[in-house]
Amino acid sequence: MKKFNRSFFLILAAFSFIQASAQQNIVRGRIYDMSDRTTIVGANIIEYDRDERVVNGAVSNVNGDFVLQMQNPENTVRISMIGYEIQEITPNFSEPMVIELRSTTVEFEEVTITARASDHTRLTNIADRDDASSTVRIDMREMQGAGFVSPADALQGRVTGLDIIAASGDPGAGSHIVIRGLSSMGNSRPLIVIDGIPQSRVASDFDLASADVEDISNLINIALQDIRSISVLKDGASTAIYGSSGADGVLIIETHQGRLGKVQFDYQYRGGLNIQPDPIPMLDGNEYIMLQLEQWHNSRGVFTIPSEIAYDRDFRDFYNYSRNTDWLGAVTQNAASHDHYFSLSGGGERTRYFTSFGYMNEGGTTINTSAQRFSTRVNLDYFLSRRFVFTVQFNYTNNQYERNMRVDGRNIREMAYIKSPNMSIWEYDENGNPTGEYFNPITSYQGSGATFFNPVAISNL
Numbered sequence: 001m002k003k004f005n006r007s008f009f010l011i012l013a014a015f016s017f018i019q020a021s022a023q024q025n026i027v028r029g030r031i032y033d034m035s036d037r038t039t040i041v042g043a044n045i046i047e048y049d050r051d052e053r054v055v056n057g058a059v060s061n062v063n064g065d066f067v068l069q070m071q072n073p074e075n076t077v078r079i080s081m082i083g084y085e086i087q088e089i090t091p092n093f094s095e096p097m098v099i100e101l102r103s104t105t106v107e108f109e110e111v112t113i114t115a116r117a118s119d120h121t122r123l124t125n126i127a128d129r130d131d132a133s134s135t136v137r138i139d140m141r142e143m144q145g146a147g148f149v150s151p152a153d154a155l156q157g158r159v160t161g162l163d164i165i166a167a168s169g170d171p172g173a174g175s176h177i178v179i180r181g182l183s184s185m186g187n188s189r190p191l192i193v194i195d196g197i198p199q200s201r202v203a204s205d206f207d208l209a210s211a212d213v214e215d216i217s218n219l220i221n222i223a224l225q226d227i228r229s230i231s232v233l234k235d236g237a238s239t240a241i242y243g244s245s246g247a248d249g250v251l252i253i254e255t256h257q258g259r260l261g262k263v264q265f266d267y268q269y270r271g272g273l274n275i276q277p278d279p280i281p282m283l284d285g286n287e288y289i290m291l292q293l294e295q296w297h298n299s300r301g302v303f304t305i306p307s308e309i310a311y312d313r314d315f316r317d318f319y320n321y322s323r324n325t326d327w328l329g330a331v332t333q334n335a336a337s338h339d340h341y342f343s344l345s346g347g348g349e350r351t352r353y354f355t356s357f358g359y360m361n362e363g364g365t366t367i368n369t370s371a372q373r374f375s376t377r378v379n380l381d382y383f384l385s386r387r388f389v390f391t392v393q394f395n396y397t398n399n400q401y402e403r404n405m406r407v408d409g410r411n412i413r414e415m416a417y418i419k420s421p422n423m424s425i426w427e428y429d430e431n432g433n434p435t436g437e438y439f440n441p442i443t444s445y446q447g448s449g450a451t452f453f454n455p456v457a458i459s460n461l
Contacts, residue, residue, distance in 0.1 A: 025071075025072075029099055031100075032064065042060060044058075045057060150175075151224065164177055177189065222377070229253075259352060265343075265344050268341040274337060286324065320424045321424070323422055323425075325421050330416070337363060339358070339361075352381045352383075360375075367456075376394075378392070438456065
């Protein structure tokens with residue numbers, strides 16, 4: 001019995017020693033705000049060892065009280081709270097601690113927060129900031145006031161890797177559009193998508209493979225004011241969405257749609273002047289004849305020269321070959337351009353509409369060249385429910401071009417550059433009287449054939 005009692009008391013003493021040791025490592029306290037003596041809720045009480053590792057922690061309750069049982073009484077205790085300075089304390093295991101935290105004030109520079117709605121394209125439901133594809137989007141509001149006539153003109157020089165080369169200088173002429181160089185698949189022409197509709201499927205008789213520059217340009221020959229944005233897809237995203245037809249890139253055009261609200265009317269007029277730049281300096285008639293005489297003598301060593309450059313007054317066409325004609329100046333001009341645009345939009349909870357009418361008249365810097373375009377567009381959305389929308393899109397464009405004919409592959413500007421400046425535009429008789437007809441000999445000392453026709457006469461055919 002004595003042996004049992006002795007063992008019992010030894011166990012009880014050991015238990016009491018362990019409990020007393022554990023109680024000696026417990027830290028209790030309450031945390032206050034130093035300025036107003038209010039208790040702080042949610043403060044962090046963290047125990048760190050000598051290697052600055054976190055070994056234990058506690059959080060103050062609604063009354064600001066905390067209890068922390070430390071792993072080692074020699075460890076460090078720090079108390080932190082957002083908006084207050086971090087305080088390192090010396091643990092007191094004998095009685096509750098009263099801790100006051102000092103608030104901190106940090107001055108920031110002025111911050112402006114701008115809220116912007118998430119912008120999703122019609123292709124995917126991916127926001128712009130999350131889109132990793134090589135896509136360039138141009139907001140047409142940035143082009144307001146610019147003197148562009150076609151979408152191709154608006155894109156020129158604004159998208160890296162996009163080459164736009166005008167087919168000619170005539171008004172309304174098409175443009176070669178190439179994205180990131182030539183491709184081994186297809187015809188190196190980008191796919192054009194307007195309001196989600198690929199334009200290669202517009203008409204059954206339209207062959208995209210055999211279409212020329214003019215045909216391709218007509219696909220996007222719509223009023224610039226109708227366009228809300230233009231996106232250019234340049235990488236694998238184009239083929240992932242449109243397959244092989246998008247291998248050469250995709251031009252995505254979004255037009256304006258009706259908006260909820262009162263009817264809004266908009267009228268815009270843009271006028272401009274197309275100015276012919278100064279040409280390459282050319283010889284006049286007298287300088288050209290002297291050059292021909294020197295060339296004739298140096299090559300043949302004789303002065304038997306053609307009558308056209310001999311200043312022979314007995315020559316029947318003397319007055320037709322003794323002029324100083326600026327042929328390039330005769331076939332060029334400064335021309336005005338006019339662009340009228342009218343639109344109305346609006347709608348209610350169920351129906352929203354957008355309608356526009358446009359008329360453009362652009363004069364060319366080459367005589368007897370011009371381009372006229374009449375366009376109208378109707379976009380109608382009828383909301384059957386939150387999920388179903390009935391959409392009607394109608395677009396009509398009528399283009400009329402006035403252009404000069406080409407002779408043997410040459411346009412009239414090329415003819416003007418090689419035409420002799422001593423020749424006359426108008427025909428004179430042997431007495432020097434004008435006949436009212438164009439001087440257009442079938443043959444001359446320059447040669448024969450259509451290559452040397454009168455370019456002014458050709459422009460009026």
